[in-house]
Amino acid sequence: MDAVSAFFASGHAADLILIVLLAEFVWLVARGARALDVALALGPAVLIVFALRGALTGADWPMIALPLVLSFPVHIADLKRRGMLGKPPRP
Template structure:
């Protein structure tokens, strides 16, 4: 199991599940793509930051992914108002 996390593939599996959820929300539940992306986007960006951290990327990549999740989260909140 160590290799699964050290390689970042554990995060890849979670991202694949989220991709299936995105397809299900848009095709199965009738959500607009924008709404689904804004709802799932912050979590995806935080998972990307986690993958960067697990695979030893530079801290700037981790910070960029984490900081990018916040405006997407705010856009989702504003859209839902």
């Protein structure tokens, strides 16, 4: 197995993405964004990457499905927080 294949098969590719998301969270909060707002915005991505990590490492299907299912209500909460639910679409 070459190095890139091993990098993905080990789940380290997902770990790298999680590190980047954590760095983005810290950077945005340090620039004055509210931590809850940033967490709601990045939360779905974090959960999807957890599911990706499970898929890459051969986790059982519930360990892949659960974070995927949980990402949806977090996404809805973020949309609601932004006031994007219940408004008519812009023309």
